[in-house]
Amino acid sequence: MNASPPTIVKIYISVIVLCAVALLFWLFSFVEINAETIKAGIFFSVLAIFADSMPVQLPRGGRVTVTEAVAFASIVLFGPLVSVLVMLLANIASESISKSKIHRLAFNCAQFVLATGTAGLVYQLLEGSGYNNSFENVFPYIVATFIYLAVNCTAFSLIMSLEFKISLYGIWLTNMRWAIPNLIMLAPLRLLMATTYTYTGPLGVILFFAPLLLARYIFKSYMDTREVYINTLEALADALDAKDRYTRGHSDRVANYAVELARRLKLREDEVEAVHHMAFLHDIGKIGISDELLTRVGRLADSEFDLIKMHPVIGEHILKELTYLGSFTHFVRSHHEKYDGTGYPDGLKGKAIPLGARIITLADSFDAMTSDRAYRTKMTSEEALEEVRRCSGTHFDPELVEVFLDLRSGKPAEEACGTFFATASVVEK
Numbered sequence: 001m002n003a004s005p006p007t008i009v010k011i012y013i014s015v016i017v018l019c020a021v022a023l024l025f026w027l028f029s030f031v032e033i034n035a036e037t038i039k040a041g042i043f044f045s046v047l048a049i050f051a052d053s054m055p056v057q058l059p060r061g062g063r064v065t066v067t068e069a070v071a072f073a074s075i076v077l078f079g080p081l082v083s084v085l086v087m088l089l090a091n092i093a094s095e096s097i098s099k100s101k102i103h104r105l106a107f108n109c110a111q112f113v114l115a116t117g118t119a120g121l122v123y124q125l126l127e128g129s130g131y132n133n134s135f136e137n138v139f140p141y142i143v144a145t146f147i148y149l150a151v152n153c154t155a156f157s158l159i160m161s162l163e164f165k166i167s168l169y170g171i172w173l174t175n176m177r178w179a180i181p182n183l184i185m186l187a188p189l190r191l192l193m194a195t196t197y198t199y200t201g202p203l204g205v206i207l208f209f210a211p212l213l214l215a216r217y218i219f220k221s222y223m224d225t226r227e228v229y230i231n232t233l234e235a236l237a238d239a240l241d242a243k244d245r246y247t248r249g250h251s252d253r254v255a256n257y258a259v260e261l262a263r264r265l266k267l268r269e270d271e272v273e274a275v276h277h278m279a280f281l282h283d284i285g286k287i288g289i290s291d292e293l294l295t296r297v298g299r300l301a302d303s304e305f306d307l308i309k310m311h312p313v314i315g316e317h318i319l320k321e322l323t324y325l326g327s328f329t330h331f332v333r334s335h336h337e338k339y340d341g342t343g344y345p346d347g348l349k350g351k352a353i354p355l356g357a358r359i360i361t362l363a364d365s366f367d368a369m370t371s372d373r374a375y376r377t378k379m380t381s382e383e384a385l386e387e388v389r390r391c392s393g394t395h396f397d398p399e400l401v402e403v404f405l406d407l408r409s410g411k412p413a414e415e416a417c418g419t420f421f422a423t424a425s426v427v428e429k
């Protein structure tokens with residue numbers, strides 16, 4: 001988050017903090033705490049602080065820790081108040097260590113209080129109890145798990161949406177998509193941790209913590225590998241651009257234009273992410289074409305142009321290896337298709353061209369027009385936008401052109417949004 005968040009974000013944080021404080025007071029008003037509970041609470045808090053010091057970052061700003069495992073074990077064992085205090089202490093400790101700004105500290109603590117508190121209350125309401133090893137606890141536990149996830153994801157996604165003006169639904173779906181497998185995989189372990197504590201006490205839980213850390217390590221390794229692979233390919237795309245002084249920074253700018261357009265279309269955040277990666281890597285297939293051919297200023301023979309026309313197909317082939325983005329590689333294949341069907345490599349027409357590819361085509365062309373080339377000087381932004389308008393319906397999707405023109409002229413999103421956006425999705429093929 002920025003040093004000084006917008007007013008709407010400040011208001012939102014204040015509301016979340018007030019709700020969390022109210023929930024805490026309410027819980028204190030009817031929950032009795034004895035010496036045994038205090039001892040257990042301190043033990044679980046230390047465990048939670050330890051777990052929270054090792055987060056795994058999610059692609060669009062969220063994070064996953066095994067802290068929730070500790071919080072859930074304390075929900076099952078001691079109810080909502082102790083689990084809320086455990087999460088509160090863990091978050092205050094980790095945010096203080098990372099020297100977070102006060103508004104971030106307040107928000108994170110408050111949203112975890114709300115998520116853990118409501119999950120704990122739901123677990124109690126459904127008559128879940130950790131002290132008997134009964135199957136009757138499974139249903140309340142599952143419901144509480146999903147309540148926790150929903151509150152946590154919604155609170156976090158809302159602040160991201162307000163601060164960065166991105167689609168709430170998009171960011172919420174992206175965060176849920178990443179968090180659900182993690183939560184489901186670890187759910188049985190959490191229940192087992194509570195049972196272990198009941199029968200063996202703190203020592204058993206400390207031994208039990210090892211597999212949880214292993215699970216976290218595997219998840220982090222996956223996220224790191226994904227990041228490294230994408231970074232390597234993007235570095236390759238950068239290197240390709242840099243070989244020719246006229247295309248330096250091209251991929252980066254195309255990715256930025258494409259993301260702006262995708263966000264204006266209110267695509268889901270995971271789809272925006274896919275558009276970003278595919279736009280950045282749209283010309284990666286040029287790696288398979290000779291430099292001499294790519295940088296030649298004079299006219300190309302038909303056979304030579306046919307070779308250059310292979311780069312979208314080569315690019316798609318390279319990117320197919322990216323399993324998590326593999327279903328979006330057709331954007332790269334189709335980034336030279338034209339709306340009237342005269343493009344390549346497949347001669348697709350109109351909406352048969354994937355939306356992601358239509359977005360990249362527009363972004364790619366606009367950047368090419370507003371950059372110097374060996375054979376011509378760059379157009380002004382106004383001239384390039386005029387050219388985009390002229391090619392609406394032939395080269396470019398006319399609906400996208402309207403949105404792009406609104407975007408570049410600085411029109412607010414509300415004015416630019418019509419019914420088209422409500423149904424827009426890059427998944428359409």
Ligand SMILES: [Fe+2]
Pocket residue numbers: 282283311335336
């Ligand atoms: Fe290209």
